Amino acid sequence: MSESLIQVQNLVSGYDDQIVLNDISFEVIPGEILVILGTSGCGKTTLLKHLIGLIQPFSGQIKLLGQDLINSNEKELLNLMRQVGVLFQNGALLNSITVAENIAIPLEQHTNLNDRLIEDLVHLKLSLVGLSHAANSLPSELSGGMRKRAALARAIALDPKILFADEPGAGLDPVTASSLDRLLLNLRELLGMTLVVVTHELGSIKRIADRILFLHQGKAVFYGKLSDALKSDIEPVQRFFNA
Amino acid sequence: MEQIQITLPEQINHSLIKDLQKEIAPYKSKKFEGQSVWLDFSNTKQLDSAVAVFLHRLKEDFKKQNIELRWINTSEEVEKSLKLFSPLARAKFEAKRKNFFETIGELGYNLFNQFVESIFLFSNIGFWAIVSFFKPGMRRKGEIANQGVLIGVNALPIVALIAFLIGFILALQSAAQLRQFGANIYVADLIAIAMVSEMGPLITAILVAGRSGSAITAEIATMKVSEEIDALTVMGVDPIPYLIVPKLYALVITLPLLTVFANIIGILGGAIIGVTYLDISIYPFFKEVFSVLRYKEIITGLVKSLSFSIIILLTATYFGFKVKGGAEGVGRVTTASVVASIFFVIVADSILGLIFYFGEPAF
Numbered sequence A: 001m002s003e004s005l006i007q008v009q010n011l012v013s014g015y016d017d018q019i020v021l022n023d024i025s026f027e028v029i030p031g032e033i034l035v036i037l038g039t040s041g042c043g044k045t046t047l048l049k050h051l052i053g054l055i056q057p058f059s060g061q062i063k064l065l066g067q068d069l070i071n072s073n074e075k076e077l078l079n080l081m082r083q084v085g086v087l088f089q090n091g092a093l094l095n096s097i098t099v100a101e102n103i104a105i106p107l108e109q110h111t112n113l114n115d116r117l118i119e120d121l122v123h124l125k126l127s128l129v130g131l132s133h134a135a136n137s138l139p140s141e142l143s144g145g146m147r148k149r150a151a152l153a154r155a156i157a158l159d160p161k162i163l164f165a166d167e168p169g170a171g172l173d174p175v176t177a178s179s180l181d182r183l184l185l186n187l188r189e190l191l192g193m194t195l196v197v198v199t200h201e202l203g204s205i206k207r208i209a210d211r212i213l214f215l216h217q218g219k220a221v222f223y224g225k226l227s228d229a230l231k232s233d234i235e236p237v238q239r240f241f242n243a
Numbered sequence B: 001m002e003q004i005q006i007t008l009p010e011q012i013n014h015s016l017i018k019d020l021q022k023e024i025a026p027y028k029s030k031k032f033e034g035q036s037v038w039l040d041f042s043n044t045k046q047l048d049s050a051v052a053v054f055l056h057r058l059k060e061d062f063k064k065q066n067i068e069l070r071w072i073n074t075s076e077e078v079e080k081s082l083k084l085f086s087p088l089a090r091a092k093f094e095a096k097r098k099n100f101f102e103t104i105g106e107l108g109y110n111l112f113n114q115f116v117e118s119i120f121l122f123s124n125i126g127f128w129a130i131v132s133f134f135k136p137g138m139r140r141k142g143e144i145a146n147q148g149v150l151i152g153v154n155a156l157p158i159v160a161l162i163a164f165l166i167g168f169i170l171a172l173q174s175a176a177q178l179r180q181f182g183a184n185i186y187v188a189d190l191i192a193i194a195m196v197s198e199m200g201p202l203i204t205a206i207l208v209a210g211r212s213g214s215a216i217t218a219e220i221a222t223m224k225v226s227e228e229i230d231a232l233t234v235m236g237v238d239p240i241p242y243l244i245v246p247k248l249y250a251l252v253i254t255l256p257l258l259t260v261f262a263n264i265i266g267i268l269g270g271a272i273i274g275v276t277y278l279d280i281s282i283y284p285f286f287k288e289v290f291s292v293l294r295y296k297e298i299i300t301g302l303v304k305s306l307s308f309s310i311i312i313l314l315t316a317t318y319f320g321f322k323v324k325g326g327a328e329g330v331g332r333v334t335t336a337s338v339v340a341s342i343f344f345v346i347v348a349d350s351i352l353g354l355i356f357y358f359g360e361p362a363f
C-alpha cells in the first residue's frame, strides 16, 4: 500500500485563455493529510476540481486511485467517485430536500443497507458534525457554517477512501472548527482516510496538516512537510505563516 | 450457560453487512434465550461507520430477546471506532407526528395569515401607485419603458399569432351554421363582439400572465432569496415604489394596447374566412363590424383588460414576495403564480361579463 493515491504531473490548466495552474506536480500517499494553501483566487478550488475529474486540464497527467483521470470515460469516473467524498466550497447541498435526505442520497444509491440502518447512519454523521438538531431542516434554513458542516456529513456518508474538502472550517467559530479538525483526524486514524484539504485557518493547518502544497501565481512554490513550511524562507510562504 | 462464538473478518465494511446479518440472525431466537453470543474481533483491524452502527443496533435487538451479544478481543482501534460511531437513541430523532386537528388548525391559520398579508401588500402597492405618480424619483429609472418593451413589444408576435388563429377558427366554426340561414354577413358581428368584449382581453391576459406574470414573480423571488430586497430596504429604498410600481404602470398601459392589437388581428382573421369562404366582400364586412361595435363592447373590453393587468401584477408580486428557500423556491412560486393569475383572470372575466351583460349601461 505504499502506492500513492493521487499523482499529478505537470498539470497546466485554466479557463478559456487564462492560465490558472502552471506546471503543478505532487502526490498524495495513503493516510496523509495534504493541505493546499494559497491566496484567494489562486486556483485551489480549480485544482480540487481537477483531482475529482470535474474539469479537464490543458495538459499534464492526473491519476486518482491508480486510474488515469484524463482518459477515463464517464462511467469509469462515476465508479471511481463512489470511493471519494467531496465537500464543495459552497456546500452544494440539494436545496429542495432536507439535510437528512441530502445525506441519505449516497447511502441509498451506493449501498444495500436497509432503511433503518440508513436512518441511523444519517443521524450518526449529523451528530459527528454537531448538527443532530438540524436533520429535518431545509438547507436554506441553516446558517453558512451549518450548511458547510451538513455538506461535510454528506461527504463522509460512505466513509470514503479519500476526502476532498474545500475550506471545511470557513465561517466557523474556533471551538467548532477545532472539533471538526478532531473529527477529520479521527476519521483518518480509524478508517485510514486520506484527506486533501483547502484551508486558510492557521490553527487548523497546524493541527491537521502532514504536508503542504503552496500555490502562488499559478506555480507550486512550496511542496513538503508542515515543519519545513513553517521554517521556509520562500517569500509568499513566509509571509503567509507570519501574517 | 452456553456460548456461541463468531469470528469476524479482517476488514468489515458496509457491503459485508448483509452476510453478517445472515450469519448472526439465526441466534436471535427464543431457543437461545439466556445464552450469550460472542463476536470475536481478534482478526479485525478496521470497521467502517455503517458496520459500527449495525453492531450497536444488533446488540440492542439481542438484548430485547434476553440474549447477550458480547464483543471480544477488540483492538484499541476497533474499540475507538465503535465508540465514535455509536448511533443516537432512536427516540431522539424520530419525528413527532401531527394529529388531525393540529393539521386543520394550521391550515386555517395559514390561510388567514395569507389573506391578511395579501391585503397589506395590495394596499401598500395601491398607496405607492398613487403617491409615486407624483414622485417619479422613487421609481427605478427607465423601468417603465423597459418593462413596457418586455411586457408589450416583445409579446406582439405571439399575441398576433394566437389572436389571428382564434379569430380565424371562430369564424370558420360559425360559418357553417350561419350559412344554413343565409346569415353570412352576421359572421362579422359575431367576430367583432366576441373578439372585442371577450376573446381579445381574455387571451391577451392569459398570454401576458404566462409570459410576464411569471417573469415578474421570478424576478422578485430571485431578488428576495438572494437578499437583494433586504439590501434595497437597508439602503432606505422602498422596494414597492422602486420595483413594483413601474411594473404596474407598464402593465396597465401595455395590456389594453396589446388587447386592441389582438382585437384587430382577430377580426382580420375572421375577415379572411368571411371573404374567402362566405363570399362577403371586404367593405361590407368592415362596415358591419363598425356598425355593431358600440360603446358597450369597447368599454367592456377596456375595463376587463385594465382589471386583468392589475390582477396579473398583484398575483405575480404576491407570489414573488412569498418565496421560501433558495432557487428551488423560485421555481415553485413562479408556477403557483401563473396558475393563480390565470385562474383569477378567468374568474374576473366571468364576473365582469355578468355585470356588463345584465347591468344596463347608461350610454
Ligand SMILES: Nc1ncnc2c1ncn2[C@@H]1O[C@H](COP(=O)(O)OP(=O)(O)OP(=O)(O)O)[C@@H](O)[C@H]1O
Binding pocket: A015, A020, A038, A039, A040, A041, A042, A043, A044, A045, A046, A047, A089
Ligand atoms: N468557471 C470559471 N470560469 C472562468 N474563470 C474561472 C472559473 N472559476 C474560477 N475561475 C478563475 O480561476 C481562478 C482561480 O479560481 P479558484 O476558484 O480556483 O480560486 P481559489 O484559490 O479557490 O480562491 P478562493 O480561496 O477565493 O476560493 C480565478 O482567477 C477565477 O477568476
Ligand SMILES: [Mg+2]
Binding pocket: A044, A045, A046, A089, A166
Ligand atoms: Mg476556492
